[in-house]
Amino acid sequence: MAGTALAASRVLASDYGRGAGMPWSPMSGEVPYYGTGSERFFSHEERRAVAAICARLIPSDDDGPGASEADVVTFIDRQMAGFYGRAQHWYMQGPFAEGTSTQGYQSEHPPAMLYRLALAELDEHCRSQMGGPFAELTEEDQDAVLTGLDEEEIAFERVSAKTFFDLILENTVEGFFADPIYGGNRDMIGWRYVGFPGTRYDYRDFVGHNGAAIPLEPVSLQGRPGWSQP
Amino acid sequence: MTKQLPRVDVVLVGFGWTGAIFAEKLTAAGLDVLALERGPWRDTPSDFATTFAQDELRYYWRHGMFQEASQDTLTFRNNSAQTALPMRRWGSFLPGNGVGGAGVHWNGQTYRFLPSDFVARSHNEERYGPLPADMTVQDYGVTYEELEPHFDYFEKICGICGQAGNVDGETIEGGNPFEGMRSDQYPNPPMRMTFSQDRFAASARALGLNPFPVPSANMSRAYVNPLGMQLAPCTYCGFCEKHGCGNYSKASPQTTIIPVLMQRPNFGLRTNSEVLSVEKTPDGKHATGVTYVDTSGEVWFQPADIVILCAYPLQNTRLLLLSEIGTPYDPRTGEGVVGKNYCYQVMSSATVFFEDEYTNGFVGAGALGMVVDDYNGDNFDHSGLGFIGGGYIACGTTNARPIESHPVPEDVPRWGSAWKRAVRENFLKTTSVGVHGSSMAHRSNHLDLDPTYKDVWGRPLLRMTYDFTLNDRRLTEHLTPVAEEIAHGMGGAHVKVNARRGSYDSEPYQTTHNTGGTIMGTDPASSVVNRYGQSWDLPNLFVTGAGLFPQNAGYNPTGTVGALAYWSVDAIINRYLPDPGPLVRP
Numbered sequence: 001m002a003g004t005a006l007a008a009s010r011v012l013a014s015d016y017g018r019g020a021g022m023p024w025s026p027m028s029g030e031v032p033y034y035g036t037g038s039e040r041f042f043s044h045e046e047r048r049a050v051a052a053i054c055a056r057l058i059p060s061d062d063d064g065p066g067a068s069e070a071d072v073v074t075f076i077d078r079q080m081a082g083f084y085g086r087a088q089h090w091y092m093q094g095p096f097a098e099g100t101s102t103q104g105y106q107s108e109h110p111p112a113m114l115y116r117l118a119l120a121e122l123d124e125h126c127r128s129q130m131g132g133p134f135a136e137l138t139e140e141d142q143d144a145v146l147t148g149l150d151e152e153e154i155a156f157e158r159v160s161a162k163t164f165f166d167l168i169l170e171n172t173v174e175g176f177f178a179d180p181i182y183g184g185n186r187d188m189i190g191w192r193y194v195g196f197p198g199t200r201y202d203y204r205d206f207v208g209h210n211g212a213a214i215p216l217e218p219v220s221l222q223g224r225p226g227w228s229q230p
Numbered sequence: 231m232t233k234q235l236p237r238v239d240v241v242l243v244g245f246g247w248t249g250a251i252f253a254e255k256l257t258a259a260g261l262d263v264l265a266l267e268r269g270p271w272r273d274t275p276s277d278f279a280t281t282f283a284q285d286e287l288r289y290y291w292r293h294g295m296f297q298e299a300s301q302d303t304l305t306f307r308n309n310s311a312q313t314a315l316p317m318r319r320w321g322s323f324l325p326g327n328g329v330g331g332a333g334v335h336w337n338g339q340t341y342r343f344l345p346s347d348f349v350a351r352s353h354n355e356e357r358y359g360p361l362p363a364d365m366t367v368q369d370y371g372v373t374y375e376e377l378e379p380h381f382d383y384f385e386k387i388c389g390i391c392g393q394a395g396n397v398d399g400e401t402i403e404g405g406n407p408f409e410g411m412r413s414d415q416y417p418n419p420p421m422r423m424t425f426s427q428d429r430f431a432a433s434a435r436a437l438g439l440n441p442f443p444v445p446s447a448n449m450s451r452a453y454v455n456p457l458g459m460q461l462a463p464c465t466y467c468g469f470c471e472k473h474g475c476g477n478y479s480k481a482s483p484q485t486t487i488i489p490v491l492m493q494r495p496n497f498g499l500r501t502n503s504e505v506l507s508v509e510k511t512p513d514g515k516h517a518t519g520v521t522y523v524d525t526s527g528e529v530w531f532q533p534a535d536i537v538i539l540c541a542y543p544l545q546n547t548r549l550l551l552l553s554e555i556g557t558p559y560d561p562r563t564g565e566g567v568v569g570k571n572y573c574y575q576v577m578s579s580a581t582v583f584f585e586d587e588y589t590n591g592f593v594g595a596g597a598l599g600m601v602v603d604d605y606n607g608d609n610f611d612h613s614g615l616g617f618i619g620g621g622y623i624a625c626g627t628t629n630a631r632p633i634e635s636h637p638v639p640e641d642v643p644r645w646g647s648a649w650k651r652a653v654r655e656n657f658l659k660t661t662s663v664g665v666h667g668s669s670m671a672h673r674s675n676h677l678d679l680d681p682t683y684k685d686v687w688g689r690p691l692l693r694m695t696y697d698f699t700l701n702d703r704r705l706t707e708h709l710t711p712v713a714e715e716i717a718h719g720m721g722g723a724h725v726k727v728n729a730r731r732g733s734y735d736s737e738p739y740q741t742t743h744n745t746g747g748t749i750m751g752t753d754p755a756s757s758v759v760n761r762y763g764q765s766w767d768l769p770n771l772f773v774t775g776a777g778l779f780p781q782n783a784g785y786n787p788t789g790t791v792g793a794l795a796y797w798s799v800d801a802i803i804n805r806y807l808p809d810p811g812p813l814v815r816p
Contacts, residue, residue: 014271014502019495028276032285057645066650089293090319091303093683102308102735103315143646150644169645177632178287194657196592196632199284201476202465203593211425211587213658221282 032181032221041080041112045133049119050076050168052135056142057172064193067172075175075184076115076168085112098160107163111171118164121156122149180220187225191218198224232521232529238264238498241520241534243505243549244541246331247788248774248795250483251384252538254457254490255799257497259807264532265497265540266522268504269297269328273484278334278474286631290472295335297325297542302685304544304692306736309674310561314693316683321737323744324472325542329501330483332542332742333788337471337596337628338447338480340390341785342381342793344607345374345410350670350781353608354618361618365701366564366571366671368780371752371761374410377793380800382413384792385445388481389453389461391597392416392445406442408609421450421464426582426589426661426720427600430625433719439602444624445789446597447481457490468629470596480596503530506687508537508553508771517771523687536770536802539748543777547677547747548692556758556767561676561695567758569677571746572694573782576621576667576702578710578730580717581637584659587721591630591661599626602716605709606784607668617704621667621784623713625720630657637662640726661720663713667706667730668784669745672699677747697734706730743787748777750794753816760814762805763798769812774798 016023042050054067054076067073079085087110099106107114122145123133130141137145148154149165156164175184177191179199185191191198198218206214217224240256242249245267256263272278272295288294297303297320305314326332346353348370354361361367394415395405420443423431431441448464455461464479478485491497505522509531519533539546550556550568559570601624603609612618629635637660638652680693710729717725751757754766763778765771774795776787783790805813 014500016271016499016501017492017494017497019493019497022273022489022492023271024273024275026275029279029282030277032282032288058650059647061647061650063647063651063654084292087300087318089298089300091299091316091683092318093316095682097313097315099315100308100312102733102737103306103317104321104737105318106315146645172645173636174287174291174633177636178291179285182287191632194632194636194654196630196657199469201280201284201467201469203467204463204465206590206593207422207424207466209425209588209590209593210428211584211589213588214590214593221285 039081040077041085042077045123046116046119047073047077048135049123049133050115052142053146053168054172054175056139056146057169058176065189067176069186070176070184070189071186072172072175072184075178075182076171078183079171080112080115086110105163107160109159111167114159114164114167117159118156118161121158125154181222188218188220232531234531234533237533237535238262239534240264240536240538241266241532242538242540243520244331244539244545245329245499246326246540247333247483247791249331249540250487250491251792251795252540252774252799253497254487255796255803257491257494259803260496262496263498264534265499266503266505266520266532267329267499267501269501271501272328272330272334272474274474274476274478278476280476283473283476284467284469286633289335290631291633293320293324295326295328295474296320297327300686302691304694305680305683306694306696308697308733310695314680314695316691317736322735322740323742324739325544325742329488329499333482334474334484335472336788337786339597339786340385340388340445340447340789342410343374343783343785343790344408344609346608347783348372348374350618357608358612358618364673366673367618368571368671368749368751368756370780371750371757372797377797378410378413380793380796381789383796384789386417387455387457387486388447389418389449389455390416390445390447391418391420391450393420393443395442404442406603407440408603408606416445418450418453421446421448421595421598423600424590424593424598424627425587426625426627427598429720430663430716431600433716434602436719437715439604441600441602444597444599444601444626446595448595448597449479455486457487459486459489461485464595466593466595466598468592468594468631470628505549506552506689508549508555510555510768515768517768536772539773540775543744543747543775544677544692546773546775546777548679550748550758551679552689555765555771558678559676561674564673567749567756569747571671571749571780572675572677572696573669573671573745573779574696574734575669575741575743575782576698576706576730577665577740578667578706578713579662579664579728580710580714581660581662581726581728582717582720582722583639583656583724583726584721585723588658589627589661590658591627591635594627594629596628598628599624605712615704615708617701617708619668619670619701619705619784621665621705621709623663623665623709623716625661625663627661632657637726639724663717665706665709665713666784666786667702667709669782670699670701671746671781675699698730743776743782745776745779745782745787748773749780750778751780762801762813763794764806764813766816770810772798772802
């Protein structure tokens with residue numbers, strides 16, 4: 001179900017059938033869940049840190065745009081403000097234990113809180129070890145810190161630094177490549193960069209491409225620039 | 231305070247593929263049938279229309295149509311020495327939820343198991359001698375020959391697109407020479423293949439293998455099924471598995487059966503209704519109906535003459551355990567049956583990276599592929615290999631959804647400029663040769679109830695204890711090099727092998743082919759249900775689905791799930807109803 005777990009419009013238990021045919025009505029589609037509109041979760045400092053991390057995970061370089069141009073930080077901010085940040089669809093009952101490497105996400109914190117606690121400790125670490133918050137370090141130092149998180153050389157006290165790194169990497173890739181309706185992949189920049197045509201729904205003319213390139217402008221669920229022009 | 235409802239002839243627990251199959255046949259036979267589904271109503275125009283179906287974040291990464299882990303998940307550990315912890319979010323597999331179940335978001339690869347797969351123990355012992363003591367592989371109790379008409383009918387309901395290899399004993403060029411004898415062709419011709427499949431097929435043929443098109447539930451042309459349901463040609467959109475089809479091009483309960491059912495006055499469906507337990511008579515010899523709860527927390531008792539468990543295998547197992555039906559399996563003694571022989575799938579692959587040619591993976595479909603069966607089941611001599619079973623080796627082009635699918639060579643870091651560049655360079659130029667291996671039952675791999683963790687209603691979660699076995703490891707070590715060899719012959723610049731090593735990891739997606747737990751067989755001491763899917767303990771209780779598989783073959787399960795459902799419902803109508811009682815006397 002899109003959005004919240006049980007939309008108020010849903011009846012508690014619905015009866016269908018008994019010869020009544022299909023319970024169908026036009027224009028009843030569950031339209032996409034656009035992140036959380038313009039809601040924000042991060043504080044100014046948190047947002048700055050997340051933007052800086054994303055910019056190193058998917059850098060802007062001479063090969064093309066990165067997380068900054070794609071506005072991945074806005075994607076993550078909206079995700080954290082919504083059901084995903086609250087882990088609303090995840091099983092979050094205790095007891096909590098560290099688990100083995102094959103048991104998946106075992107943090108007691110939903111994503112938004114994991115970010116909040118980890119970002120605080122990250123900046124704390126950077127201030128004490130490197131003279132400033134993460135966002136103000138040189139790119140080389142930022143990369144060294146991120147490598148430290150990734151390779152478990154830097155540990156946090158309250159949350160797992162590794163769990164946080166894996167999650168923000170996952171969310172950054174999501175924000176770079178998800179449909180622009182969710183706030184990242186702005187102007188389909190991630191799709192253009194790799195050559196993904198997006199949400200087109202019919203490739204029958206191209207099945208026999210036989211190894212040739214298929215030059216197609218990408219399309220989003222919102223359409224694409226110039227679509228509505230005569 | 232449980233409220234009692236009016237009696238029905240049949241109550242179905244769960245309304246996915248098997249629920250729809252049972253409901254259609256039983257209502258056609260004149261019975262009054264009620265299906266209870268814990269998830270919501272779902273249909274093409276309202277839930278996955280072409281204007282928004284192709285949303286990778288919503289449907290895959292945010293689990294738009296999967297079971298809510300917050301309501302009910304399972305706990306997992308690799309072995310009994312560990313403490314199981316909840317799968318807090320889905321990873322390795324994606325149980326469905328709502329009308330249509332996982333039949334909404336499947337790929338549509340629709341195989342028949344091999345004749346020898348149904349007699350895995352007797353066949354292999356006859357040929358290779360006794361199986362290892364801890365390998366709890368069993369015969370199904372039903373044969374391929376008995377299931378053949380039901381395979382045929384399910385293929386026609388779905389409109390499967392494929393190339394037969396053996397019709398009435400006659401070998402047909404371009405099909406699978408190893409398949410069991412078919413009574414008819416596929417109802418539709420195969421899908422059109424792309425560059426990757428052409429290269430795979432040429433490489434496989436050069437190695438003396440026998441490639442054939444993956445039998446597909448994605449339509450190669452417009453089709454009307456035996457119930458009058460119309461399906462439309464697939465558009466190769468690349469948003470098949472993990473998504474619903476907005477085109478009516480993928481066979482699902484919604485596109486093949488449900489609209490017909492909804493016209494029938496003797497069919498009812500209640501959604502947002504979660505069955506808590508199967509109820510029994512005081513002597514425990516008959517089912518009386520089911521107790522379910524709606525989303526307001528109101529609890530209801532639904533009496534029924536026949537109860538059929540049509541939920542996902544993991545859920546069917548849990549319902550039997552929670553209802554205290556059948557003896558729970560104990561891995562220490564090997565006694566008991568419920569939760570026994572949980573199996574999965576042993577996957578590996580070889581990625582091919584091209585330099586000058588484009589594979590254009592976004593032009594794809596769930597069941598678009600070419601496949602060889604030369605290393606599946608017992609299609610090759612296992613003498614001296616130390617394992618049984620096998621797998622198909624296939625080159626499918628299902629998607630290039632970028633969050634999920636952006637392969638890079640093995641020496642590339644996980645993030646940063648080098649990663650980004652490698653993603654771009656390879657995004658439109660890779661394909662994969664996959665090994666889809668069988669999973670043989672082992673006495674330690676099982677399902678039971680977790681002692682600690684509870685669902686939203688306070689009932690124990692199901693606990694999974696599972697790891698890859700010696701048989702699995704030998705199998706994958708034997709088959710993965712074959713995939714690698716085919717991959718090397720496809721004309722790419724580089725091949726990366728993705729071997730299956732180490733313990734089973736519950737996090738990365740592998741397949742939603744969870745089997746066993748409610749296995750079928752010939753003896754109440756070693757199986758939960760008899761050859762018709764009827765409970766050994768309660769003759770008016772039937773169980774269906776991939777939970778019946780005593781072990782998992784090297785194929786996607788749905789074709790065999792469909793055939794078993796039609797076989798079982800046929801037995802209910804023609805054997806049970808005229809003379810209710812046990813259909814097999816132990």
